[in-house]
Amino acid sequence: MLVDMRGQGGVHGDFQLIALGLVIALLGACSSEMDPNAPPTPPSTSTTTIDDSLSNLGPLVGSQSLMIIATNASALVGGPADDVHFFNNPPGEVAAAAASVHLSVCSVELDALVVPPAPASDVAASLSAARTKCAQEDLTSMLAELHALQTRSTEVIVGANAAETWHSTNNGVNYFYGDDVLGMLHAARQMNLLACVVAPGDISLPMYPASQTPGVSLADALQGCGLPP
Numbered sequence: 001m002l003v004d005m006r007g008q009g010g011v012h013g014d015f016q017l018i019a020l021g022l023v024i025a026l027l028g029a030c031s032s033e034m035d036p037n038a039p040p041t042p043p044s045t046s047t048t049t050i051d052d053s054l055s056n057l058g059p060l061v062g063s064q065s066l067m068i069i070a071t072n073a074s075a076l077v078g079g080p081a082d083d084v085h086f087f088n089n090p091p092g093e094v095a096a097a098a099a100s101v102h103l104s105v106c107s108v109e110l111d112a113l114v115v116p117p118a119p120a121s122d123v124a125a126s127l128s129a130a131r132t133k134c135a136q137e138d139l140t141s142m143l144a145e146l147h148a149l150q151t152r153s154t155e156v157i158v159g160a161n162a163a164e165t166w167h168s169t170n171n172g173v174n175y176f177y178g179d180d181v182l183g184m185l186h187a188a189r190q191m192n193l194l195a196c197v198v199a200p201g202d203i204s205l206p207m208y209p210a211s212q213t214p215g216v217s218l219a220d221a222l223q224g225c226g227l228p229p
Helices: 011-033 091-100 120-136 140-149 180-191 218-224
Strands: 066-069 074-077 085-087 105-107 155-158 163-166 174-176 194-197
Touching (some): 066 120, 155 180
Parallel strands (some): 155 194
Antiparallel strands (some): 066 074, 155 163
16 A cells, blocks of 8 residues: 655655665665576686687687697687687697697597586686696607607507507507507697597507407598598
């Protein structure tokens, strides 16, 4: 029931109406902000969608930029606007595009990134973990070894059990094991070498005198990845 306070207090009644209106407005605002059913506000992480184009890579690159390559997507971080751009192109295409604009590359394969439309907090945590892994990995010896084996046609094949290089300077197939498997893949991405990943499958290894272990053969790996035999 609305009471006309003007007849009971003149100007004083007007002030009471104004004060009451302000209290109601404030209560409404507070109830809106404290609504337990309202969705939480995500952290302010500036990202774009996952369909950015590699053809427009150049303007996105700054002096502190880094391209993080993962199995499911790649992310450009440290751009001039301090935003993040995601690409769903194959890792080899991303590495080639990055090399064309002199962009630093770090591969965290065989890991995956959390990408939009996942919650911004999860996306940011995934990128932070990837950048930490990039900073901690020392590829000095792998890069030196791969440089020594590199020709214009060198290819790197990576399985769960080993990695191998083909079309190398010694004209043979070179095998790498243990921690060197992913190190060889990550070094290949930095150097923009052709790489074929068959992991989590194994690659077939030579057993002397003249047999092979079970796994993907060199020829089948190259054919499956669309690389030159």
